[in-house]
Amino acid sequence: MTGFWNADAPDGQPVRLTYVSTAAPGGTAEFILRDPCGRVIGRLRFRACHECRTGRILDLWVCDMWQRQGLGRGLVRSLFAHRRGYRWNTTLQSRPGRAFFAAMTRETTLSLPHGGPLCPHLMGWLRRTWRRLLHAY
Ligand SMILES: [Zn+2]
Numbered sequence: 373m374t375g376f377w378n379a380d381a382p383d384g385q386p387v388r389l390t391y392v393s394t395a396a397p398g399g400t401a402e403f404i405l406r407d408p409c410g411r412v413i414g415r416l417r418f419r420a421c422h423e424c425r426t427g428r429i430l431d432l433w434v435c436d437m438w439q440r441q442g443l444g445r446g447l448v449r450s451l452f453a454h455r456r457g458y459r460w461n462t463t464l465q466s467r468p469g470r471a472f473f474a475a476m477t478r479e480t481t482l483s484l485p486h487g488g489p490l491c492p493h494l495m496g497w498l499r500r501t502w503r504r505l506l507h508a509y
Pocket residue numbers: 421422423424425491492493494
């Protein structure tokens with residue numbers, strides 16, 4: 373599934389936001405931001421459980437040139453709008469990551485703690501991945 377719409381654009385240039393989802397329920401999905409030339413300039417990867425209405429932000433990245441223009445916030449806001457009413461958490465956060473998610477929590481009043489998956493389905497996927505990795509070595 374792919375959709376297009378314009379995010380808040382710095383300098384009036386249209387930035388394109390694409391939503392990509394894997395076919396498997398609970399699989400990794402992502403929002404990708406592209407600049408007017410089509411280069412990837414930001415990405416938010418997440419997994420969500422439809423049944424429990426919980427989700428987990430795996431990774432949030434905005435390239436250096438486009439930072440501090442609200443694109444990271446735009447990505448998180450798009451995610452919250454896309455999966456309204458879900459509870460979220462994040463993987464382990466770096467220091468700038470913690471400050472960013474604390475600011476997002478204040479802005480959206482949605483709590484974004486870091487820690488383990490919020491439901492057994494997402495946890496199960498993690499365990500299966502571990503098992504696969506362990507068998508591979
Ligand atoms: Zn679940």
